[in-house]
Amino acid sequence: MQFPEQLKYTPTHEWVKQGDDGLIWxxxxxxxxxxxxxxxxxxxxxxxQTLKAGETAGVVESVKAASDIYAPVDGEVxxxxxxxxxxxxxLNSGPYDAWIFKMKTAAPIDGLLNxxxxxxxxxxxx
Amino acid sequence: MPVIHTxxxxxxxxxxxxxxxxxxxxxxxWEMPLNYGSQIEEHHAVRRDAGMFDVSHMRxxxxxxxxxxxxxxxxxxxxxxxxxxxxxxxYTCMLNESGGVIDDLIxxxxxxxxxxxxxxxxxxxxxxxxxxxxxxxxxxxxxxxxRADLAIIAVQGPNxxxxxxxARPSTRDATEKxxxxxxxxxxxxxxxxxxxxxxxxxxxxxxxxxxxxxxxELKAVGVAEAGxxxxxxxxxxxxxxxxxNDMDEVVSPLDAGLAWTVDLKxxxxxxxxxxxxxxGARRALxxxxxxxxxxxxxxxxxxTAAGAGEVTSGTFSPTLQTSIAMARVPREVxxxxxxxxxxxxxxxxxxxxxxxxxxxxxxxI
Numbered sequence: 478m479q480f481p482e483q484l485k486y487t488p489t490h491e492w493v494k495q496g497d498d499g500l501i502w503x504x505x506x507x508x509x510x511x512x513x514x515x516x517x518x519x520x521x522x523x524x525x526q527t528l529k530a531g532e533t534a535g536v537v538e539s540v541k542a543a544s545d546i547y548a549p550v551d552g553e554v555x556x557x558x559x560x561x562x563x564x565x566x567x568l569n570s571g572p573y574d575a576w577i578f579k580m581k582t583a584a585p586i587d588g589l590l591n592x593x594x595x596x597x598x599x600x601x602x603x
Numbered sequence: 604m605p606v607i608h609t610x611x612x613x614x615x616x617x618x619x620x621x622x623x624x625x626x627x628x629x630x631x632x633w634e635m636p637l638n639y640g641s642q643i644e645e646h647h648a649v650r651r652d653a654g655m656f657d658v659s660h661m662r663x664x665x666x667x668x669x670x671x672x673x674x675x676x677x678x679x680x681x682x683x684x685x686x687x688x689x690x691x692x693x694y695t696c697m698l699n700e701s702g703g704v705i706d707d708l709i710x711x712x713x714x715x716x717x718x719x720x721x722x723x724x725x726x727x728x729x730x731x732x733x734x735x736x737x738x739x740x741x742x743x744x745x746x747x748x749x750r751a752d753l754a755i756i757a758v759q760g761p762n763x764x765x766x767x768x769x770a771r772p773s774t775r776d777a778t779e780k781x782x783x784x785x786x787x788x789x790x791x792x793x794x795x796x797x798x799x800x801x802x803x804x805x806x807x808x809x810x811x812x813x814x815x816x817x818x819x820e821l822k823a824v825g826v827a828e829a830g831x832x833x834x835x836x837x838x839x840x841x842x843x844x845x846x847x848n849d850m851d852e853v854v855s856p857l858d859a860g861l862a863w864t865v866d867l868k869x870x871x872x873x874x875x876x877x878x879x880x881x882x883g884a885r886r887a888l889x890x891x892x893x894x895x896x897x898x899x900x901x902x903x904x905x906x907t908a909a910g911a912g913e914v915t916s917g918t919f920s921p922t923l924q925t926s927i928a929m930a931r932v933p934r935e936v937x938x939x940x941x942x943x944x945x946x947x948x949x950x951x952x953x954x955x956x957x958x959x960x961x962x963x964x965x966x967x968i
Contacts (some may be wrong), residue, residue, distance in 0.1 A: 514626075514832065515643045517919040518898050521947065536947065538898045540642050540836060540919050543947070562896065569641075 698875025801841025
């Protein structure tokens, strides 16, 4: 299970990073894809909507189950990685290589979990 | 209310699954393999080659004695008198007096004084209690023996039979001529040409202590390990009902697409018959193919021109690369109709299609 040091995390299994385009990039973690199994759908991303941290921003679905993905901070959803529509399995093979949505925000991401804290969170839920 | 944690039950293959890196989950009180890596790859292995499932959580029950056939005439909704040749199997529902389904099961006719039934894991205890009650109340002189000492391995796929013969050449003579829905005993193996995937293959019942060895022999000849996740997508593509999803104690087989398993022709007084004849078919169980992007799931609401319905089983079909479902809908709904399904608050378009969706590796819709 991978927990890259340079990323930030949420207890709901999103990874977050400050992109070089000034936006916040959000994806799902290795632990999330492992729990969900083979992913078959990514979508319903609320592009153009302003969300509070913790509000539903979209959904990922595996063969097994549907799982909401959440806004990690307050802000506006400005982009959806629609290449994932055709290839949701890319989230299984490289969860940290594909962002799912981007947000425009003034909120800092420093307060989110670091890799160590997120790993402890995953371990304790087993 | 206190939470009581009952330890999960394990099959004789538990250690084998754990060593293979299976993702083990609570499945109706049993710790069972969901997958061994990728559920979709396991699904394709069964459609294209051969895969095997540990279904030892299901329960064989032996019914013995001279009264066994009369007992089954009363107990099950299909007609046991269709079983005339030794080895022949029959798929049936066992009903309560209200016509609801206590369980669906397979009955194998081995000898006039020995029938074997195989029941679902989650309902096994209830089923056996019911059989004992019916036998006692109606004074049938039979022995009912649950066989917790036996394991069950399903080997399924176009190459499943050949791979069994490769692993165990001694089984070939006795099983090569078995027609579909027949079983034969070969040494300590009970080999049935049945399954729950829509592919050819065998379901093999054997002594628990031999299960791990047998599994490893099949693995050595290239039979893929497949988990209960793939078993569910395979059975749904094959249009086969799942007890607890598609029917249960308050659903009649006539409302669950199982009228073909109910025999009302013979003048036989089976339990539930009066209720079925009184109520008739009230709903239809149909196949749905999703036309929009998304995934159909059980309990989603279905909107049809004839009224509301509900998805009973839904998934993403690895073979068809789209979402499919079974849904209980008004009887007026017909194949070809356009319907909508409420998927997470959005009405998505779906089409009513004829089941099965897939059979013997081929898409039928």
